[in-house]
Amino acid sequence: MPDPIDPYKVLQVDPEAEDEVIQAAYRRLARKYHPDLAETPEAAARMAAINAAWEMIGDPAARAVYDRARSMAPQAGASATAASAAPAAQSHRPSPPPAPSTPPPDVVSRDWTSGRSTTGSGFDESMRTPEGHGAAGPPPGRPSGTVLNFGRYAGWSLGEVARHDIEYIEWLDRAPIGRNYRTEVDALLRSTGRRRSAETDASDRRGLYRRR
Numbered sequence: 001m002p003d004p005i006d007p008y009k010v011l012q013v014d015p016e017a018e019d020e021v022i023q024a025a026y027r028r029l030a031r032k033y034h035p036d037l038a039e040t041p042e043a044a045a046r047m048a049a050i051n052a053a054w055e056m057i058g059d060p061a062a063r064a065v066y067d068r069a070r071s072m073a074p075q076a077g078a079s080a081t082a083a084s085a086a087p088a089a090q091s092h093r094p095s096p097p098p099a100p101s102t103p104p105p106d107v108v109s110r111d112w113t114s115g116r117s118t119t120g121s122g123f124d125e126s127m128r129t130p131e132g133h134g135a136a137g138p139p140p141g142r143p144s145g146t147v148l149n150f151g152r153y154a155g156w157s158l159g160e161v162a163r164h165d166i167e168y169i170e171w172l173d174r175a176p177i178g179r180n181y182r183t184e185v186d187a188l189l190r191s192t193g194r195r196r197s198a199e200t201d202a203s204d205r206r207g208l209y210r211r212r
Helices: 019-033 043-057 060-072 075-092 158-164 166-174 176-191 198-208
Strands: 106-108 195-197
Touching: 019 043, 019 060, 019 166, 043 060, 158 166, 158 176, 166 176, 176 195
Parallel strands: 106 195
Antiparallel strands: none
């Protein structure tokens, strides 16, 4: 019989994380391990574990059932107890949010600033220091921009993070903790094609009909 999984460890989030953080973690991992995108042989098994974890804590009702069972049972048997209790909330389980292979770029007005964003909240407490679960390790080199002093990429510059994990830059753009970096984050998203202004799109469309 396979060992029960701990959905919080699988999704690399703290048990106290908000629901929005859990959803963001699921999307990031689904992009990384989706069998259509990942070439590693263990991608399919990893994706199955990620989906199973989402089933257990992705919906607030299912998560409440799991957390109750987890608090009442010994740590070693918590996941097994939650697995038997979870069907009570089965009717409330959502389908996993889609993990698009190529997320479309944001289209925003020219005067947009990321300080207006209201999506996203906080960051994963278990990744506060380089020693935390899921830490990225030492920076790869060629630093560019502000050096972060928190999270899984503590010690990395924003430019290094963007080259390695652009989804983290998108998450930082949404999170309140990223407001201090909004100008650099906006520039990185635009330079990588993840954000475009509405005026640029209009210019591109006019260019299709320009007389040659």
